[in-house]
Amino acid sequence: MVTIPPVTRIVERCQALFDDLDLNVVKEWKAAVPGRKAIGYMPVYVPRELVHAAGMLPVGILGGGDQLEVIQGDAYYQSYICRIPRSTIELGLTGRLDCLDGMMFPSICDVIRNLSGMWQILFKDKYVKYFDVPQNYEDSIGGTFYISELEILRDDLGKLRGKPITDAEINASIRVYNENRLRRSRPWSARSGTASSRLPRSRH
DSSP states (O other): OOOOHHHHHHHHEEEEEEOOTHHOOOOOOHHHSSTTEEEEOOOOOOOOHHHTTTTOOOEEEOOOGGGGSGGGGTTSSSTTSOOHHHHHHHHHHHTTTOOOOOEESSSHHHHHHHHHHHHHOOOOTEEEEEEEOOOOOOOIIIHHHHHHHHHHHHHHHHHHHHHHOOOHHHHHHHHHHHHHHHHHHOGGOOOOOOOGGGSOOOOO
């Protein structure tokens, strides 16, 4: 009998999640408890802790990669534009992202800023947020701006779920994500109890 190493099983699961352009795992997660919500995000600079604190599933959207033929997406962007926004539009227009209750677009580039505007027009029934980040990191300037952006997002997600997000919920989510970051960067120093079991499953 051949025993599959745990690392191999983990890699296989991650690959399956990555390849699942129809987000079947997200649909299963939502179906397990009626009323659950999932928020898609382009996986840079987004404060996933706030989404998690709201009891929602943060779902990393990386575009369609080489598995998806971009047809409709080319009607919204020139063909020489990065494939990520073009294939993300394709995912949305073909219904593959219908299970998401919202999308967050971080301040990556001008094209992604433009994509957030397109999403607002195309999917009027979904929550859409362009999450800006400061360019000046002085506390009195960039820090104040960033706090304001976080407070707006906190308020938005609270309204989306039907009640405000508490400080206790945020602190609990920060602890979960920090423990997972520690396990990723210094696995030998993390506690044996895994925080990842407390994280919603998402397509990272």
